Amino acid sequence: MADDTSRKRKVRGKKITASREQKDGRKAKKQLARTASNAGERNGDSPLSDPETVVPEPFVETDAVRSLRDRINGWLEADQPVHLIGPTGCGKTALALSAAAERGRPVVWLNGDEAVDTAALVGSHAGGERYEENDQFVSGVSKKTEIVRERWVDNPLSVAVREGATLVYNEFSRSDPAAHNVLLSVFEEGVLERPGKHGDDRTIDVHPEFRAILTSNDVEYAGVHEQQDALLDRFIGVHVDYYDDETEREIVAAHVDLSEDEIATIVDTTRALRDDLEIVVGTRAAITAAKGLTVFDGNTENDEDGKFDDETLANVFTDVLAPKIAGENGGDIDDLRSQITETV
Template identity: 40%
Template sequence: MEEPKYFDIDLNESYVETQYIKELTDRVSNYLETGFPVHLRGAAGVGKTALAFHIAQKIGRPIVFMCGSEDFSNLDLIGGYFGTRRSLIVDNYISSVYKRKEEAKKVWTDGRLATACKDGYTVIYDEFTRAKPEVNNVLLSVLEEQMIDIPKYSSENTYLKINPNFRMIFTSNPEEYAGVYKSANALIDRMITIDINDMDINTERLIIAYKSGISEHNARIITNITRYIRNSIKEKNWLSIRGSIMLAKIVKRMDLELNPNNEKFRKVCRDVYNSSSSMLGINALEKEKYNLLIDKAINNAFNI
């Protein structure tokens, strides 16, 4: 059975649309409808992929999701020959005559990009800078000349004209992230890049409350703790809204009282926030200072 190439996912009920998100969504939607691909660039956990799905859902076409990686190849994008189809014809209608004809043909399977280009789907290419630059070169003609070279078509003309309903949204992390390739200028020049930085405090609070099920009051406290820590450390990218949502879900599951005198709450905060900072490779002394910062952030959230 052939693997489905697109996913018609309904995300409307699981996405918080504040004024900040609505304005950003409207801008990106207009760029896409004008015919330009959009590149959402930002730190891990800032919400790029969720926003891309939200925008794609509003377009109303089937969504093709691709995730860049070191192993990503043109086979994933364009397609290739996979397997062989054999046919056998035996003609013995006249008993004295026996004919046998056997044929074998390679079977072509379109890649996800080729399918989207042909049928006018919306492509979300997540973390596209994790794929090798030479793999992404096929996108140059797609974004500029509106055509794609597919070898399965006749040897004289291998180009497929792209469906006018085709749309493409890219996401990426900053280039200093591990495992990320520098994107080619020729490709970047063909898209509109929007830097997704920290969202406004109201959006962050509402997302935390919605994703975890805690009250907006408690979500505000967690938001303030996270923002205080984020604004106090050098590597701000490592402390995303994911950590806040994680903390909020644990608070709800354990039915913790958000109180500066609740030592259990403080310990949970240290566990969650240290999970983010562990990527920085901090030593014991630095970790002790970081825990003091977490305690200070908790006190600040309760105006102590």
């Protein structure tokens, strides 16, 4: 009799243990389901950024800059995606980030290039997660079940539409147009479809605060793809050109410690070269030249008008602009130097 009681107690103990293991297994499954869709945030690589941290430093605000930014934010308030188009080095990216930050919503950054495809926008399966569940209902018999679940990781577009963030898609036109088919339903129907995702959450309803700012170089630039008309028809196109003389001086002054006259000489030279040369001479070139001149002109005497030594000025601008003709047919550094010297 005592033996029976002992056996029953023993069996009951195993059943309790097995029941606990089943419960732990079910709990693990639920935890896995909850965390799989948030894998990016769990790993610390969420693309969401605080709006206060995305504005480039330094960022210059003049009447011209504020007017353009207000125009962008006006269209965003009207729930229209804005496409900033203009020459390289004119400040499109900084302007886009400033406009995004002003909304006060989280910001998601995406940089376009040839490698961007649909998965890079919406997400993809990133390996699997597995665990073992042990069942032991009968003494001496152990049943092990291995459970594997594919782990889906959302990429920038999915995160932005779900969280109501402002998507800043830089160099938009450098990506293959086929990758942008998913944007059509986002802007037209308010739904993002995630190819490759299975189940009820294959689609995401676009958050009402989601907005998009895209930047592109003009179509004549190398590496730029012509995007499909069906998508471009849904954008507001804002052309961004080089800023006025005053704004360019303030931008350069924010990056270097030079006198007003010296900065004026650099900006005037930049704007003259922009008119005289067939290559693009952007505001970025003026900033780079100014940084170089703080070093290379440090031991020379400037005249009273704040102009640098002509030879040094020509050498610095030649170095700054030389990469733009490297590899081109007929690209000749001597010709470039001669043109710059003549302008100077």
